[in-house]
Every structure is written in C-alpha cells, then in structure tokens.
Amino acid sequence: VNVAADKLREQIAEILRVWGMPADYVEQTADVMVETDLRGIDSHGVGMIAKYHEWGHMGGIAFDAPITVETDLPAVAVVDGGHGLGHPVGVFAMKLAIEKAAAGGVGLVVAHNSNHYGPAGYYAMMALERNFLGMSMTSAPGAAMVPTFGKEPKLGTNPIALAAPARRNPPFVLDMATTTVAIGKINIARRLGIPLPEGWATDDHGRPLTDPAEAGRLRHLSPLGGTRELGSHKGYGLGAMVEILCSTLSGGAIACVNQRLGRGDARGHVGHFFMAINPAAFRPAGAFEDDLDDLIDTLRATAPADPDQPVLVAGDPQAEAKEMRLREGIPLADALVEEIRETCRSSNARFMLDG
Amino acid sequence: VNVAADKLREQIAEILRVWGMPADYVEQTADVMVETDLRGIDSHGVGMIAKYHEWGHMGGIAFDAPITVETDLPAVAVVDGGHGLGHPVGVFAMKLAIEKAAAGGVGLVVAHNSNHYGPAGYYAMMALERNFLGMSMTSAPGAAMVPTFGKEPKLGTNPIALAAPARRNPPFVLDMATTTVAIGKINIARRLGIPLPEGWATDDHGRPLTDPAEAGRLRHLSPLGGTRELGSHKGYGLGAMVEILCSTLSGGAIACVNQRLGRGDARGHVGHFFMAINPAAFRPAGAFEDDLDDLIDTLRATAPADPDQPVLVAGDPQAEAKEMRLREGIPLADALVEEIRETCRSSNARFMLDG
Numbered sequence: 216v217n218v219a220a221d222k223l224r225e226q227i228a229e230i231l232r233v234w235g236m237p238a239d240y241v242e243q244t245a246d247v248m249v250e251t252d253l254r255g256i257d258s259h260g261v262g263m264i265a266k267y268h269e270w271g272h273m274g275g276i277a278f279d280a281p282i283t284v285e286t287d288l289p290a291v292a293v294v295d296g297g298h299g300l301g302h303p304v305g306v307f308a309m310k311l312a313i314e315k316a317a318a319g320g321v322g323l324v325v326a327h328n329s330n331h332y333g334p335a336g337y338y339a340m341m342a343l344e345r346n347f348l349g350m351s352m353t354s355a356p357g358a359a360m361v362p363t364f365g366k367e368p369k370l371g372t373n374p375i376a377l378a379a380p381a382r383r384n385p386p387f388v389l390d391m392a393t394t395t396v397a398i399g400k401i402n403i404a405r406r407l408g409i410p411l412p413e414g415w416a417t418d419d420h421g422r423p424l425t426d427p428a429e430a431g432r433l434r435h436l437s438p439l440g441g442t443r444e445l446g447s448h449k450g451y452g453l454g455a456m457v458e459i460l461c462s463t464l465s466g467g468a469i470a471c472v473n474q475r476l477g478r479g480d481a482r483g484h485v486g487h488f489f490m491a492i493n494p495a496a497f498r499p500a501g502a503f504e505d506d507l508d509d510l511i512d513t514l515r516a517t518a519p520a521d522p523d524q525p526v527l528v529a530g531d532p533q534a535e536a537k538e539m540r541l542r543e544g545i546p547l548a549d550a551l552v553e554e555i556r557e558t559c560r561s562s563n564a565r566f567m568l569d570g
Numbered sequence: 571v572n573v574a575a576d577k578l579r580e581q582i583a584e585i586l587r588v589w590g591m592p593a594d595y596v597e598q599t600a601d602v603m604v605e606t607d608l609r610g611i612d613s614h615g616v617g618m619i620a621k622y623h624e625w626g627h628m629g630g631i632a633f634d635a636p637i638t639v640e641t642d643l644p645a646v647a648v649v650d651g652g653h654g655l656g657h658p659v660g661v662f663a664m665k666l667a668i669e670k671a672a673a674g675g676v677g678l679v680v681a682h683n684s685n686h687y688g689p690a691g692y693y694a695m696m697a698l699e700r701n702f703l704g705m706s707m708t709s710a711p712g713a714a715m716v717p718t719f720g721k722e723p724k725l726g727t728n729p730i731a732l733a734a735p736a737r738r739n740p741p742f743v744l745d746m747a748t749t750t751v752a753i754g755k756i757n758i759a760r761r762l763g764i765p766l767p768e769g770w771a772t773d774d775h776g777r778p779l780t781d782p783a784e785a786g787r788l789r790h791l792s793p794l795g796g797t798r799e800l801g802s803h804k805g806y807g808l809g810a811m812v813e814i815l816c817s818t819l820s821g822g823a824i825a826c827v828n829q830r831l832g833r834g835d836a837r838g839h840v841g842h843f844f845m846a847i848n849p850a851a852f853r854p855a856g857a858f859e860d861d862l863d864d865l866i867d868t869l870r871a872t873a874p875a876d877p878d879q880p881v882l883v884a885g886d887p888q889a890e891a892k893e894m895r896l897r898e899g900i901p902l903a904d905a906l907v908e909e910i911r912e913t914c915r916s917s918n919a920r921f922m923l924d925g
Contacts, residue, residue: 364882369868422875440795465853471868498819516830517720526717526720527718
C-alpha cells in the first residue's frame with residue numbers, strides 16, 4: 216500500500232491525540248515520523264507506533280508530560296523530558312540549542328527523562344533551516360550491542376547524526392547507528408531466509424552468528440567494525456561515547472547499569488545530546504557553505520570502483536527516497552498497515568488508511 | 571633499545587630547539603610526543619620526527635610561527651596556527667576551549683593553518699586535569715581513505731577522540747582513526763609477511779587487497795566497517811564529519827579539494843577541532859564522575875567470550891602501556907634510533923640516545 220505523506224500524518228496525529236498528547240506535541244511528533252518515512256528510514260517512523268503503544272501501556276511514556284529546562288546557561292542547557300515520548304523532547308531541546316548557537320556560535324543541550332525519539336538525523340537537520348550545523352545522538356532504553364570480547368549486549372544502537380549546510384548541493388546528513396547494522400536489517404534477511412555476513416551479530420558465546428532467525432531472536436548486534444580484526448573496538452568505543460554524552464552528561468539512565476544495580480527499567484529515562492553550531496560565528500557568512508560544496512563535489516567526483524555505482528555523500532539515499540515518496544507515496548507493508556489498524560482499534564482511534 | 575621517558579624528552583627537545591622552535595613550544599611538543607610513546611601509540615610519537623624534518627625542509631612547517639586567536643566569543647574561537655607544527659597549536663587551542671568551558675560550560679575551538687599534531691587523544695585528555703570532558707578531531711594534509719564505492723583515496727585517517735573523567739576508575743579515553751586500521755598496522759603485516767584481512771585496504775580497482783607489500787605501497791585504506799556489507803559507508807561518513815568539523819568550519823585546506831582545484835599542497839593548512847565540556851555546569855559536582863564509574867564497571871563486568879580476555883574500556887591498553895613504559899622505558903626499534911640519529915646529524919642537533 217502506498218500512502219500519501221499528508222494522509223499518514225493525519226493518521227499518526229489521530230492516534231497521538233487519543234493517547235493524550237497535547238496539540239503542539241502531536242504536530243511535532245507526526246512531523247518527525249512522517250519525515251522519517253519519507254526519507255526511507257522505515258525502522259524509525261510509523262513502524263514504531265505499535266511499540267510506543269505497548270510502552271505507553273507499560274507506564275514508560277507520559278504522553279502529556281510538560282518539558283522543562285532544568286539548567287540554562289548562555290551556551291548549554293539541560294532539559295527534563297518529564298518521561299514523555301522523545302520526539303517533542305528532541306524538538307524542544309534542539310530548538311534551544313539552535314537559539315543558543317544563534318546568540319553565541321554554539322549551543323549544547325542534553326535531555327534526560329525521555330524516550331525513543333525516532334531518527335537522530337531529524338534533530339540534526341533542524342539546524343539547516345538557519346544554515347547552522349546540527350548534531351544529535353541518543354542512547355536507548357535497552358541493550359543490543361555486544362562489546363568487543365564480550366558475549367552479552369550492553370549498549371544500545373546509539374546513533375550519531377551530523378547535518379551541515381551547503382549551497383548548490385543538498386546538505387551533508389550523516390545518521391548512523393554505531394552497530395554494524397540495525398535490527399531491521401537482520402529481520403529483512405530473516406524474511407528472505409539468507410545468511411548474515413559475519414560481523415553483523417553474535418551468538419550466546421560471542422561468536423559470529425550467520426543464522427538470521429537465531430540472530431533476530433537473540434538481538435546481539437556487533438559494534439561497527441564487526442569483528443576485532445576489522446576494528447569493532449572502535450564501534451564499541453563510539454557507542455560508549457554516545458552513551459556518555461547522552462546519559463552520563465544529562466543524568467539519564469543506562470539500561471545495562473540499571474540492570475546490574477537493580478535500578479529498574481530505563482524506559483522513560485533515556486538521554487539525548489543536541490548541538491548546533493553557527494558557522495557564521497567562525498568564518499565570513501557563506502564561506503562554510505561554499506567550502507562544503509567543494510568538498511561534496513570532490514567526494515562525488517571520486518573515481519568509482521564500478522562505473523554504474525557512483526560514490527555517494529551521506530544523506531544522498533535518504534534525499535532520493537524523499538523525492539520518490541513525495542511523488543509516489545510512502546510504501547507500507549501489509550503487516551504494518553494491520554499493526555496500525557490494531558493500534559487504532561485498541562486505542563479507540565479512527566483508522567484512516569483504508570482505500 | 572629501551573629509553574627512559576625523560577631522556578627521550580631531552581632528545582626531542584634538542585632537535586626541536588635547533589629547528590628554531592621557541593622554548594614554550596619545545597616543551598609542549600616534546601611532552602605530547604613522549605606521552606604518546608609512553609601510551610604505546612608508536613605511530614604518532616617520536617616516530618614522526620623524520621617526517622617533520624622532511625616537511626620542514628619542504629617549507630610546510632614554520633616552527634617558530636606565532637599562534638593567534640582570530641575570532642573570540644565566550645564559547646567559541648578560531649585559532650590561526652601560523653603554519654606551525656600542530657602540537658603547540660593543539661595545546662594552545664585546547665587550553666582556550668577549557669577556559670571557555672570553565673566559564674560557561676562548553677568551549678568549542680577550531681584551528682587552521684596548522685600541521686600534523688600527533689594523537690588526537692592527548693588534547694582530549696588535557697580536559698581531564700579540570701575534571702572536564704575533552705574532544706578533539708583532526709584532518710590530515712594527505713588522503714588515505716578510499717570512500718565507499720570508490721577506488722582512489724580522498725580523506726585522511728581523520729581521528730576522533732573523547733576523554734571523560736571518572737573517580738575510582740581511570741578516565742574513558744577513546745582515540746580512533748575513522749579508517750579500519752592506521753597505515754602502521756599494514757607496515758607491521760608487511761614486515762611479518764602475513765596477508766591482510768579483507769577490509770583493511772583496497773587495490774587500484776577498489777577491490778579488497780590482502781597483499782601487505784602492495785597495500786603498503788598504495789596506501790589505500792578502507793573506512794571503518796571495511797566493506798559496504800559491514801558498514802564502510804559509516805566509517806566514510808565519520809571521516810567526512812571530521813573533515814567538516816576540522817577544516818570546513820575553520821577554513822582549513824582539504825587535500826583532495828586542493829588537488830582537484832589546483833590549489834597546491836594542504837601541508838601547513840591543516841584544521842583541527844577541540845571541545846571541552848564542564849559536567850558540573852550540567853549536573854551537581856561529582857555526579858558525572860560517579861555515573862561514569864558505574865558505566866565503566868558495568869562494561870568491564872560484561873561476560874567475556876573468552877575467559878582469558880576480559881572486556882576492556884577505551885583507554886585501557888594505552889594506560890597499561892604507560893605503566894609498563896614508565897617502569898621499563900620506551901622501546902625504540904633500531905631503525906627508529908637510526909632515523910633519529912640521522913635527523914640529529916643533518917640538523918646539527920646533539921644525538922643523546924647512545925649507551
């Protein structure tokens with residue numbers, strides 16, 4: 216089923232409203248989710264709605280929580296998300312970081328008492344409206360990444376995003392998990408019945424696991440690098456860096472720490488990191504954008520190994536997906552449509568994706 | 571040959587002095603280089619001295635250049651390294667970032683017109699003296715990383731470093747190139763005559779290269795991830811992120827851009843990124859250190875795949891190397907001692923490592 220972006224936005228908004236979200240949060244959250252699906256990041260858009268429903272029922276998400284500023288200095292702030300869904304927390308905190316960057320060149324805002332916020336890249340990209348650079352990272356309420364030399368998961372997929380404005384090129388938008396792949400890729404291989412490459416996941420003994428069904432069940436993801444020989448300690452180190460900047464700096468909970476110390480569920484206590492940088496505070500206005508154009512052009516001009524597969528720049532596949540999906544609609548798998556229908560039914564929300 | 575740290579420091583200082591470095595730069599640079607060798611990062615300490623000599627002769631390094639602040643706002647600054655060696659530039663810029671973090675919670679300083687500055691981790695660790703978090707990244711004057719889908723190098727090994735203070739544990743210190751391995755690891759395999767794993771380097775056609783001699787000659791390094799299947803586009807994206815934050819934000823040169831646009835050598839025009847964060851501006855004093863201790867303890871407590879190889883935390887191998895080398899001296903290969911001797915001879919510096 217292909218669904219127009221506006222229709223999907225209305226459907227998501229309807230569900231969030233009946234869950235008790237105030238109107239401004241509804242608008243922000245629906246925009247994050249639809250934009251994510253438009254950009255082809257299917258794992259982090261409307262595909263999460265059933266999970267949010269489940270977590271809300273478990274008491275982990277306060278959909279109408281007020282978002283407050285705990286600490287506020289000219290260049291830094293700490294935001295308390297009130298245990299709400301992460302999307303409005305992210306929009307609030309990134310706006311604050313952007314205001315600070317407009318005033319003084321940089322704004323660094325961390326948030327805690329939050330939840331899953333969708334894709335890190337959305338918040339980084341908010342800075343582009345002002346021709347600023349944006350960064351965002353987030354920790355997660357559960358562990359999936361197995362540290363190098365270990366055999367049990369400790370960190371989340373802990374993504375890093377950077378968006379930077381160019382002039383004649385689309386912006387540079389990096390948005391990457393610090394695991395080799397996200398769990399969604401393993402599920403795709405499972406449905407297709409094809410073995411996983413060594414370096415995506417490990418078994419209960421910490422050995423590379425190639426059986427996609429078993430990997431989907433265990434959810435033991437390898438850090439970027441895949442194996443020690445190919446630098447998985449770097450992916451593990453980046454994942455820990457994200458955890459420190461998001462959770463340790465903000466006072467957020469860390470799932471593996473909570474579990475070890477018997478502190479209970481980390482859901483509702485997730486930490487995020489946001490930074491905005493105004494390049495015009497560093498260099499004459501426009502110089503950054505011009506130089507980034509030169510860099511992007513030079514990267515694109517790299518001689519390709521295969522003439523039919525040109526060298527890309529971070530954000531290219533997502534920009535292409537958005538162009539196509541704005542034109543043709545957002546493809547939703549039948550199983551996902553049924554999930555949304557069921558979520559509507561049990562939430563007493565109107566189902567709007569028929570026909 | 572094992573050399574005591576103080577003796578190596580005197581030898582390096584002697585050479586830098588005869589190259590025309592002022593006394594304060596000499597002290598700072600020798601400290602960075604010796605600390606690097608103590609921490610076992612042999613590729614970035616005194617092992618670079620012959621290269622600095624060569625680049626100095628080529629006119630790429632102004633050893634006595636004044637370091638100036640171009641732009642100075644409360645939370646951000648731009649430093650002009652005057653085309654000098656990167657070490658004093660890095661120390662100067664990171665000190666400025668730390669002062670800004672002490673005053674307002676965060677300091678973000680970029681530098682341009684600089685050169686190779688040794689290991690990114692040294693500058694990040696400077697923040698630890700104040701119980702701050704430190705970050706540093708640097709671009710490079712030459713290209714070594716081949717972008718995903720490409721067959722020619724475009725970016726440097728572009729490292730990322732984060733240091734964060736704990737209380738009862740040693741600090742967390744991540745310091746990693748965004749390539750799978752540094753060129754030094756390929757040279758080690760070449761000397762041993764053992765094939766490289768697929769994912770370290772590529773050949774002239776962009777295909778994985780396992781011949782260590784050929785890989786050492788070509789210097790076509792793969793981004794972290796190694797292959798597209800294992801996420802090399804993420805390592806490539808991180809390398810580009812480092813380039814943007816170091817060079818595009820500071821007005822530094824980018825080797826591949828200069829080459830494409832006929833702008834000449836990037837040496838002397840390298841850009842760096844420095845950030846310091848005072849956690850006490852975000853949370854009650856000491857809370858960050860306590861929570862980082864809990865995270866470090868939890869990561870170390872990960873059930874190991876092999877009981878004889880416990881799970882480590884970033885910085886552990888380097889801290890262990892330092893302890894041993896402070897006790898037993900810094901091991902220098904014969905070939906390196908001869909390089910230092912030759913550098914002394916041709917610089918009219920006293921050679922001090924005999925006996």
